Amino acid sequence: MLLTPPDPHEALLTFVAASLLALVHIFAGHLRAHIGGIPRSGWLSMASGASVAYVFLFLLPELAHSEATLANLFNDSNWLQSDHAYLAALIGLAVFYGLERMTCVSRRKQTPDQPLPGFWVHIGLFVLYNALIGYLLLEQLQEEAVAGLAIYTSAMMLHFLVNDYGLRHHFPRGQSSYGRWLLAASALGGWTLSMLVQVNEAVLAVFLAFIAGAVILNTLKEELPAERESRFSAFLLGAFLYALLLLSI
Template identity: 40%
Template structure:
């Protein structure tokens, strides 16, 4: 029987592989590539709104009502959304920096300061994703699988964004750093315990971060095919989450 620890390790390898191998999407024709990315975006958005945010809210609400340490940290369950907001704002700032730098330039082939800052921000992000593979709000393989699949799809879209903004520099160096960050975070998560309050904070921050990256990077530009692909991704994964 596969344990959650074994599965988490396998999922960490799979998530790292997304960054290493996602460049192969470039072999697809542009329409198919955009549709694939839009479908992946739909899956990620469905996970955030159908499972991740409700799970964070439920965990904090239970803690507040029980008067536990988490409850004293948040005082009211609505306070957790300030952490969600923080995750949103932090990655909005990261995007603003990158977008401003590249507004009048093509994808860069050099490791510029903006490229370094972008990679550093997502190194922490990916490490958090890897760490949380070993510390889920809900127990069991099913919950872990939902998380891993959705974040794998999310990484696919993040990877496409990095390639668009940074070109060869990302393909030569950045993708390996982001892949390594997932594995490093998972390694730390596998050997370190975490208290309930900190876990809730980390999931709340992740939720806000994924929400922004979903809205900015994953929502397709106007186009019938891209919208349909996004809609299929959202609908299929929402159904899986609701009826599993």
């Protein structure tokens, strides 16, 4: 976990990583002609598979190591004796499931020519989500070295692409006009905060766990609906190739 203040080399590496994350949201719209539409693009399904592989083979095992830290934090609690990290992951999944459910209910109540409500609620939560991901760039570098930072950044770039497409599907005008810039800025904002403010290991573990649960939900909600006509073979290929990469490092 994050133990020492960043030096200039760490600041530069993580700034580059944060900039790459931001660029995904800025330029994802230019790829819409190639990856948008129904049936779902194989590239998006591959990106989803890679994101899920990263969570199960990298983030969740890391949560197991974080469990002791969180157990010490709650050592005086009678109702939180174990599995603190996984509880945070469950909360992350539940928060974004509730957000998606709100969208589905609103969509059923709207006529086709009406804009879908809830854009700013979505963007607000995804801004916080992206900021957490940007904040954890430094932790990944200090804990896992450059290889860990590269893996984390590449996985989150693929995940951001999937999220951006989902937001454009629900809110095409808002995401193109405002959303992409706010989401790009939030990734850089999270990185900036990591340069200025350091939190303890327990808080970092909670952040990481929350992201793990949210990544699973945000990825699968884009793949599972029947109307998306997703490509299981591409999803499986993306998961398999990224798993091979993780296991080879």
